[in-house]
Amino acid sequence: MARIVATVGFCVALSGLVLAACQGDEPPAGDDDAVWRVQRLAMVERQIAARGVADPAVLDAMRRVPRHLFVPEPHRERAYGDHPLPIGEGQTISQPYIVALMSELLRAGPASRVLEIGTGSGYQAAVLAELCREVYSIEIVPALGRRADGLLKRLGYDNISVRIGDGYRGWPEAAPFDGIIVTAAPGHVPRPLLEQLAPGGRLVIPVGERSQWLQVYTKRIDRKTRQAVFDIEDIIPVRFVPMTGEARNDP
Numbered sequence: 244m245a246r247i248v249a250t251v252g253f254c255v256a257l258s259g260l261v262l263a264a265c266q267g268d269e270p271p272a273g274d275d276d277a278v279w280r281v282q283r284l285a286m287v288e289r290q291i292a293a294r295g296v297a298d299p300a301v302l303d304a305m306r307r308v309p310r311h312l313f314v315p316e317p318h319r320e321r322a323y324g325d326h327p328l329p330i331g332e333g334q335t336i337s338q339p340y341i342v343a344l345m346s347e348l349l350r351a352g353p354a355s356r357v358l359e360i361g362t363g364s365g366y367q368a369a370v371l372a373e374l375c376r377e378v379y380s381i382e383i384v385p386a387l388g389r390r391a392d393g394l395l396k397r398l399g400y401d402n403i404s405v406r407i408g409d410g411y412r413g414w415p416e417a418a419p420f421d422g423i424i425v426t427a428a429p430g431h432v433p434r435p436l437l438e439q440l441a442p443g444g445r446l447v448i449p450v451g452e453r454s455q456w457l458q459v460y461t462k463r464i465d466r467k468t469r470q471a472v473f474d475i476e477d478i479i480p481v482r483f484v485p486m487t488g489e490a491r492n493d494p
């Protein structure tokens with residue numbers, strides 16, 4: 244009798260476990276989403292955390308955003324690989340590590356309002372939207388801007404505004420920003436972007452013609468002169484697509 248009771252008890256416990264497993268957020272094993280998710284978690288551990296990105300909010304955002312949906316066919320299969328990929332119109336989605344590193348360097352939090360120049364696929368904007376209150380993003384190629392905007396809306400990102408145009412002059416009506424991230428490389432830092440930073444705000448930007456450095460400009464107000472001054476840090480050498488539009492002109 245004791246044995247039957249124990250067995251019944253075990254079965255109840257087991258069915259409880261199975262039920263709990265089925266009620267989780269995860270689709271059943273073998274489902275496409277679950278396969279992508281395994282790749283995504285491996286990407287975060289091996290390419291991002293292993294290289295020193297440590298901000299838990301950034302790592303979580305990278306674990307959540309479905310990068311494969313931002314990579315058009317025929318490259319989708321390689322969406323979680325350790326490299327940039329073509330997104331059409333001669334442009335690329337950045338390597339996952341670079342997206343994570345730039346997001347960490349921005350030091351944006353849940354109250355932050357940030358600006359991105361170079362929407363591209365919309366992936367970096369989605370990662371920022373997981374971290375910040377509001378994201379403004381500008382894309383110069385209309386077809387890319389429209390596609391990214393549509394996808395971000397379908398995925399339910401209602402805190403991202405996408406505008407089509409030249410990002411060189413920023414988004415003055417929405418300024419000042421707590422952070423600005425530029426994902427195409429100008430030869431010089433656009434002055435309007437520095438002006439649109441809030442005091443304490445950070446501009447993360449690749450600067451240079453053929454070879455570029457990822458730089459961070461932090462704005463502060465000098466106590467004596469009351470003028471804005473910028474602390475500049477060089478982070479790592481990088482390769483981005485060039486910033487087009489007004490950035491091509493002399494400063």
Ligand code: SAH
Nearest residue numbers: 336361363364367383410426427486487488
């Ligand atoms: N952040 C993107 C990366 C896109 S690559 C992503 O996550 O997918 C850089 C993008 O910057 C390209 O789409 C390019 O068209 C855009 N770009 C280049 N010059 C620009 C400019 N002056 N203003 C706005 N976007 C620009």
